[in-house]
């Protein structure tokens with residue numbers, strides 16, 4: 201049985217994302233992926249890259265309220281991994297406390313990304329010290345034996361009769377979601393002459409995972425569907441118009457871009473790489489590959505994956 205590295209422990213939103221992906225995987229392969237829970241996003245990447253039994257990994261990449269997960273973006277560039285699929289999980293938080301009243305809370309455990317999704321509520325707790333954790337379940341376990349503390353926890357882990365819930369739904373907005381990506385180990389090389397075929401296979405293989413509820417697989421034939429291709433573009437030099445030149449190539453071929461972000465190169469102050477998400481139809485994979493090759497003449501490129509949009 202293959203393993204999948206998951207930001208754990210069991211019960212995190214990342215675990216929910218794994219369960220969702222595993223349903224697809226089971227329907228397509230008749231067997232499950234076994235979760236390997238890791239304490240940090242770094243550990244998830246590390247397991248995928250170094251543990252032979254670990255073929256997949258799942259990490260958060262973007263939250264509706266707090267934006268992209270910076271650590272995930274960094275590791276996507278650093279490590280030899282690529283994205284094969286994504287899913288979205290509904291995210292709602294509540295306040296669980298080891299105190300009688302909200303006013304008695306001295307310390308509150310909050311996962312780093314959760315903090316940015318519950319800002320309005322946290323602002324009302326002036327006197328409590330905020331302690332940052334690596335996962336929402338870590339926050340949950342921290343308060344068990346520590347009176348005077350509280351934690352922001354996923355609503356789904358709370359039992360209906362739990363008297364320690366002092367506030368329900370402390371999230372800043374309704375309809376909050378986090379997007380998770382499924383990773384495999386390997387590199388998608390822009391210079392590989394078979395790149396287009398490789399991307400096509402990637403999209404159609406994962407498409408094979410989209411089985412109907414009764415287990416019948418849909419055809420793996422590549423039909424007209426929307427594909428997401430995230431890439432890193434790393435300019436070799438800094439000169440006026442470098443970003444314009446890159447964007448112009450996409451514009452000339454009418455290639456739609458969903459997001460673009462500057463990420464520090466970490467080599468010197470004020471130098472940046474661009475993280476870009478391309479949105480195209482399966483039939484335009486050839487044009488996208490051609491355009492990336494043109495951009496590659498003046499810039500380094502890392503293709504981060506290709507998967508069907510949901």
Ligand SMILES: O=C(O)C(=O)C[C@]1(C(=O)O)C=C[C@@H](O)C=C1
Nearest residue numbers: 212213214260313314335336378
């Ligand atoms: O700690 C969890 O429950 C996670 O799955 C991690 C994570 C994240 O880091 O983005 C995922 C979803 C929520 O938006 C908050 C935290």
